[in-house]
Amino acid sequence: MEGLRVSRVVITEQDVREHLKAGKKSMEIPAGALVTTLAAEVAAAEGVLLQISKGPVPIESSVPKKAIVDALSSGSIVAFGSDHGGFQYKEALKKHAESLGFKTLDVGTSSEEPCDYPDFAYGVAVAVSTGKAWRGVMIDGAGIGSSVVANKVPGIRAACCHNEFVARNAREHNDTNVLTLGSRVTGIEVCKGILQVWLESWFSGGRHTARVEKIVDVEKRFLK
Numbered sequence: 010m011e012g013l014r015v016s017r018v019v020i021t022e023q024d025v026r027e028h029l030k031a032g033k034k035s036m037e038i039p040a041g042a043l044v045t046t047l048a049a050e051v052a053a054a055e056g057v058l059l060q061i062s063k064g065p066v067p068i069e070s071s072v073p074k075k076a077i078v079d080a081l082s083s084g085s086i087v088a089f090g091s092d093h094g095g096f097q098y099k100e101a102l103k104k105h106a107e108s109l110g111f112k113t114l115d116v117g118t119s120s121e122e123p124c125d126y127p128d129f130a131y132g133v134a135v136a137v138s139t140g141k142a143w144r145g146v147m148i149d150g151a152g153i154g155s156s157v158v159a160n161k162v163p164g165i166r167a168a169c170c171h172n173e174f175v176a177r178n179a180r181e182h183n184d185t186n187v188l189t190l191g192s193r194v195t196g197i198e199v200c201k202g203i204l205q206v207w208l209e210s211w212f213s214g215g216r217h218t219a220r221v222e223k224i225v226d227v228e229k230r231f232l233k
Contacts, residue, residue, distance in 0.1 A: 088142035095148030152191035
């Protein structure tokens with residue numbers, strides 16, 4: 010976990026809702042704290058006054074660092090897979106994930122020899138669905154085919170992401186557990202940013218919980 014900075018106070022949606030449950034309509038925030046976008050939205054909607062002790066409080070979208078630390082300390086494994094077109098990206102993104110403190114599981118491919126993306130997308134999805142991996146990442150040419158394959162596996166919610174906004178939304182709103190990327194449509198540095206945002210973003214819960222439950226319900230209707 011070297012490199013993680015967790016000393017900064019982060020105010021989350023849950024913090025605001027806990028104040029509401031306690032019947033409090035004001036919340037004192039330490040100087041230099043960070044208020045997540047969702048926390049600010051909930052406070053505004055529910056009439057909770059955020060009182061800053063001293064100095065400005067930056068408001069931005071951010072997962073609580075404690076949540077990241079908890080995940081890393083539990084030995085979270087990220088499964089990585091690719092076809093031949095995504096092989097080089099897979100190797101680079103594995104290293105990036107490891108630099109962030111995550112463990113990795115490589116399900117292939119092992120070279121740029123032509124192969125079929127469904128085989129490896131399936132491997133990533135199964136690793137996640139069976140609990141061998143916490144989350145999964147699959148890279149092919151466009152990222153679309155692999156997301157289709159992964160979403161056929163029960164328990165998987167895969168998203169093909171081309172920018173950081175979509176990656177954050179996929180986690181915070183859809184609670185996705187597999188990320189697919191396209192090596193022929195997105196640059197490697199952009200993919201590193203997407204991967205980091207996706208790994209470090211947490212499901213927001215709240216109103217999104219019922220929507221994800223409906224997704225699960227649709228899946229269950231077709232399970233034999």
